[in-house]
Amino acid sequence: MRILILGGDGYLGWPTAMNLAAHGHEIIVADNYLRRSLCRETSSEPLFEVPNLQDRAVHWFERTGQKISVAIGNLADWTFAAGVFEQFLPEAVIHYAEQPSGPYSMMNRGAAATTLNNNLGTTFNVIFAVKEFCPDCHIIKLGTMGEYGTPNIDIEEGWLDIKHKGREGRFLFPRQAGSLYHTTKIMDTDLLWFYVRNWGLRVTDLMQGPVYGMETEESGVDQRLMPFFNYDEIFGTVLNRFVVQAVAGFPLTVYGAGGQTRGFLNIKDTLSCVKLAALTPPDKGQLRIFNQFTEVFSVNDLASHVQRAGRLLGYDVMIKSIANPRQELEEHYYNPAHTGLLELGLEPHLLTDNVLAGMLETVARNADRIDQRKFLRGVKWA
Numbered sequence: 001m002r003i004l005i006l007g008g009d010g011y012l013g014w015p016t017a018m019n020l021a022a023h024g025h026e027i028i029v030a031d032n033y034l035r036r037s038l039c040r041e042t043s044s045e046p047l048f049e050v051p052n053l054q055d056r057a058v059h060w061f062e063r064t065g066q067k068i069s070v071a072i073g074n075l076a077d078w079t080f081a082a083g084v085f086e087q088f089l090p091e092a093v094i095h096y097a098e099q100p101s102g103p104y105s106m107m108n109r110g111a112a113a114t115t116l117n118n119n120l121g122t123t124f125n126v127i128f129a130v131k132e133f134c135p136d137c138h139i140i141k142l143g144t145m146g147e148y149g150t151p152n153i154d155i156e157e158g159w160l161d162i163k164h165k166g167r168e169g170r171f172l173f174p175r176q177a178g179s180l181y182h183t184t185k186i187m188d189t190d191l192l193w194f195y196v197r198n199w200g201l202r203v204t205d206l207m208q209g210p211v212y213g214m215e216t217e218e219s220g221v222d223q224r225l226m227p228f229f230n231y232d233e234i235f236g237t238v239l240n241r242f243v244v245q246a247v248a249g250f251p252l253t254v255y256g257a258g259g260q261t262r263g264f265l266n267i268k269d270t271l272s273c274v275k276l277a278a279l280t281p282p283d284k285g286q287l288r289i290f291n292q293f294t295e296v297f298s299v300n301d302l303a304s305h306v307q308r309a310g311r312l313l314g315y316d317v318m319i320k321s322i323a324n325p326r327q328e329l330e331e332h333y334y335n336p337a338h339t340g341l342l343e344l345g346l347e348p349h350l351l352t353d354n355v356l357a358g359m360l361e362t363v364a365r366n367a368d369r370i371d372q373r374k375f376l377r378g379v380k381w382a
């Protein structure tokens with residue numbers, strides 16, 4: 001298939017590009033390096049340096065003989081976005097091109113505006129470009145489990161059947177996000193759902209939980225092919241942060257009571273999920289939603305797991321609860337469905353001591369680059 005990957009420089013975009021290229025697909029990646037520049041601006045550089053997209057594509061070609069084409073530009077700009085779609089005419093587009101950090105989106109007005117304008121502007125352009133240039137193209141959109149929030153009822157896979165005053169209807173599952181970033185993903189879903197109904201687009205919206213890990217089948221231990229690995233407060237996600245903190249001898253930063261519970265997945269499973277979605281496109285006029293995670297953990301569960309795996313390798317891992325900078329429930333019910341991707345054939349890579357040991361070892365090789373000042377930066381929700 002001809003597959004266009006938007007946000008192809010990012011934590012998930014580049015590994016997806018290599019994975020799909022390795023499976024014989026024709027790949028073009030587009031990115032404007034927004035993530036890199038926001039990391040620089042906020043002093044949130046990743047653990048190890050990552051070559052730019054063009055250099056990574058060259059390195060990948062030298063290693064495998066497989067071509068990954070690169071287009072650099074801003075997808076929230078219609079001229080650039082339209083040009084990429086018109087030239088490549090993708091059969092599937094995987095849309096990762098969003099500012100992905102909750103904390104960044106809550107820093108100040110400017111950061112909130114960047115998040116809103118980039119995320120909504122890009123999704124809007126994707127919808128119009130597909131309509132204009134390739135109306136059969138399958139849009140695979142990365143949403144987030146955070147769209148649902150933490151309601152006191154079971155979370156269904158995208159939809160909820162409601163009986164009300166003797167009548168029945170099917171609606172998007174109620175959504176109430178915990179940051180502006182997560183709220184932009186709700187808005188994306190609403191935009192897509194509107195144009196699916198109006199224009200008969202075919203869309204898969206993947207409600208993904210926090211992802212961990214850095215190595216994939218394609219990167220192996222070659223750091224020039226690995227994705228960004230952020231461990232800072234703004235762009236780092238919880239498990240990746242805990243692993244770096246364990247290596248640095250910094251007490252694991254559990255926010256508040258630590259009962260915050262989410263659905264997690266290994267980066268390798270993100271690639272499998274996206275590929276399974278691409279290979280089984282929905283019908284035109286269908287918005288298909290999958291909950292994309294493999295295991296549910298609380299923050300306390302993760303901290304204990306990293307502590308145990310770290311101690312097996314000789315690290316003296318301490319855990320410390322600190323005042324929660326976010327507004328979120330610290331103890332809550334959490335029971336989300338996630339059968340759709342398993343039914344398509346997903347074989348999860350679960351979080352074992354071995355997986356954590358592999359992550360700890362990669363981080364340990366870069367231990368001299370850990371900057372402990374990045375662990376806590378004081379971004380507050382209130």
Ligand code: USQ
Pocket residue numbers: 100101102103143144145146147182208209210211236237238239241253254255256258260261262263299326328
């Ligand atoms: N947390 C801590 N200590 C830390 C960092 C985080 O206790 O040092 C807690 C947070 O308060 C939160 C949970 O861990 O309750 C998850 O936080 P996170 O920063 O790992 O993830 P989140 O902000 O929810 O966002 C991440 C990605 C985002 C993706 C989302 C999936 O950055 O792009 O959409 O995970 S989900 O969480 O399911 O919405």
